[in-house]
Amino acid sequence: MAITVVGSVAFDSVETPAGRRDRCLAGAATYFSLAASFFTNVRVIAVVGEDFGPTEQAVFDTRGIERAPGRSFFWQGSYLDNLNEAKTLNTELNVFAGFEPKIPEAYRDSEFLFLANIDPVLQRRVREAMPHAKLVAGDTMNYWIKDHRPALLEVLAGLDILLINDTETRMLAGNNNLVQAARRVMSFGPRMLVVKHGEYGSSLFHRAIPNEQESETFRAPAFPLDQVVDPTGAGDSFAGGFFGYLASQPELTPGTFRRAMFYGGVMGSFTVERFGTERLQELTREEIDKRFAQFRELTHLD
Amino acid sequence: MAITVVGSVAFDSVETPAGRRDRCLAGAATYFSLAASFFTNVRVIAVVGEDFGPTEQAVFDTRGIERAPGRSFFWQGSYLDNLNEAKTLNTELNVFAGFEPKIPEAYRDSEFLFLANIDPVLQRRVREAMPHAKLVAGDTMNYWIKDHRPALLEVLAGLDILLINDTETRMLAGNNNLVQAARRVMSFGPRMLVVKHGEYGSSLFHRAIPNEQESETFRAPAFPLDQVVDPTGAGDSFAGGFFGYLASQPELTPGTFRRAMFYGGVMGSFTVERFGTERLQELTREEIDKRFAQFRELTHLD
Numbered sequence: 001m002a003i004t005v006v007g008s009v010a011f012d013s014v015e016t017p018a019g020r021r022d023r024c025l026a027g028a029a030t031y032f033s034l035a036a037s038f039f040t041n042v043r044v045i046a047v048v049g050e051d052f053g054p055t056e057q058a059v060f061d062t063r064g065i066e067r068a069p070g071r072s073f074f075w076q077g078s079y080l081d082n083l084n085e086a087k088t089l090n091t092e093l094n095v096f097a098g099f100e101p102k103i104p105e106a107y108r109d110s111e112f113l114f115l116a117n118i119d120p121v122l123q124r125r126v127r128e129a130m131p132h133a134k135l136v137a138g139d140t141m142n143y144w145i146k147d148h149r150p151a152l153l154e155v156l157a158g159l160d161i162l163l164i165n166d167t168e169t170r171m172l173a174g175n176n177n178l179v180q181a182a183r184r185v186m187s188f189g190p191r192m193l194v195v196k197h198g199e200y201g202s203s204l205f206h207r208a209i210p211n212e213q214e215s216e217t218f219r220a221p222a223f224p225l226d227q228v229v230d231p232t233g234a235g236d237s238f239a240g241g242f243f244g245y246l247a248s249q250p251e252l253t254p255g256t257f258r259r260a261m262f263y264g265g266v267m268g269s270f271t272v273e274r275f276g277t278e279r280l281q282e283l284t285r286e287e288i289d290k291r292f293a294q295f296r297e298l299t300h301l302d
Numbered sequence: 303m304a305i306t307v308v309g310s311v312a313f314d315s316v317e318t319p320a321g322r323r324d325r326c327l328a329g330a331a332t333y334f335s336l337a338a339s340f341f342t343n344v345r346v347i348a349v350v351g352e353d354f355g356p357t358e359q360a361v362f363d364t365r366g367i368e369r370a371p372g373r374s375f376f377w378q379g380s381y382l383d384n385l386n387e388a389k390t391l392n393t394e395l396n397v398f399a400g401f402e403p404k405i406p407e408a409y410r411d412s413e414f415l416f417l418a419n420i421d422p423v424l425q426r427r428v429r430e431a432m433p434h435a436k437l438v439a440g441d442t443m444n445y446w447i448k449d450h451r452p453a454l455l456e457v458l459a460g461l462d463i464l465l466i467n468d469t470e471t472r473m474l475a476g477n478n479n480l481v482q483a484a485r486r487v488m489s490f491g492p493r494m495l496v497v498k499h500g501e502y503g504s505s506l507f508h509r510a511i512p513n514e515q516e517s518e519t520f521r522a523p524a525f526p527l528d529q530v531v532d533p534t535g536a537g538d539s540f541a542g543g544f545f546g547y548l549a550s551q552p553e554l555t556p557g558t559f560r561r562a563m564f565y566g567g568v569m570g571s572f573t574v575e576r577f578g579t580e581r582l583q584e585l586t587r588e589e590i591d592k593r594f595a596q597f598r599e600l601t602h603l604d
Contacts, residue, residue: 176385179528200502219600221521224505226481255604262603298521299601301564302557
């Protein structure tokens, strides 16, 4: 099944202890779609500026990418102080400031919809324009949680799965205990919550079934890497691997969701091995399946 | 096989968001031996003061516990600001200041030795007095890593397994990448390193076998708890479950070590459900095995 994703396509300049890159192709929708494209067809809805050239176009199905006068969304960040958390040095919304998502007719039959981290008002508009989507997942960030809560809550009410990190989960719930916080977040709408723990893996929470609470949680480790070059895009790549795998499967059983968590971790682990999308662009499905097998072995109890 | 453990037996006063307790039985050797005692016989080498009464004596095999004039080791801490890290309000070494571990003749045949977190000079002395131990594991903390490094390195050279947390691993190795740091720590002596990640579980590293690096790592999640009452002793209980299970097994295969990591997590998860040793003192082996099964299910991929 094809996935439609709405989100940012951008250029990033980053510096990390391993070096720096200027204006490389980035953005949540970019990482998501590259990661998911190993599993299924991905349709991207985004806006780019005149600086989006043939090299970048070759990466996407551009039918849903609008070109606007001006420059693309730009982000500059540094991981020199802390490899686990970017320090934002500069953000330029550029063409993204006036973004009005337009959904091509050919995309309207998508059964899988991913709302990457953008203004919840836009997320909601896309959700409403695609009433046939049978599985809707999304992401958000601290900025929307803190300052745009009412709009975000309207988005959450229309989501099946929310994918966010530990800090965002605790902030959204107003509760420091992760299990309690997960329950609270699911009470806002999503029947599943994926919490990304960075270098410690991820947890999948389902909304509780009475008397079966324990079996409703699943935990996947992170793949231990002896070198992290650039953490940018790890979370979006996780989401792409997770949702891409789901969309590729004939049936969504509990086992499918568990394997999807591992595929998410696999895609995130590849992304951080090189700068920007470099690793994803040269990756093969064979490498993905090999790492999936190593990853499964990593937590296997006989 | 019986385990001999040397370490602190103490009284703690703690405050957490769930309440407070004054002068409850505590100390690394206490948590370790209570957790390990569900799996095998545990022999404790420690010193206590005149405040160690019949209630506390009932918890231990006291043959190796020396009684000295004065008061027992005392620690006072608060988790009010951060449930993941204690703020120390007061430490009184008391009888521990002059502790000279004496090993009863009956303990000298122990094949399993655990050196809990105490002065590395004492750890080394106990290690040398028990040359027949076939598996030796130990713990340490930031204070010894920072200010007593030469003595600590001598202990590490005589260890099979070191159990420490993330911060201690990075500090000991002088390296922020966990995989690289683990390799460095094992170059000091231990052929295995268990890194405790708190609420995110634990990792087991083996010293690398050429071309098999990936298979030498194992990751266990933490059991998700919707209430943490008092985190004190979680790490020592983990060590007790881990080492106790190993000592109870006829053979130490890679699978044995993996299951030991899960038993460690199980024992840590019980400890934090109540204050001090309250939960461990009323726990049953049946509850342990039930949680082990739930825990295994939590990461199982079919």
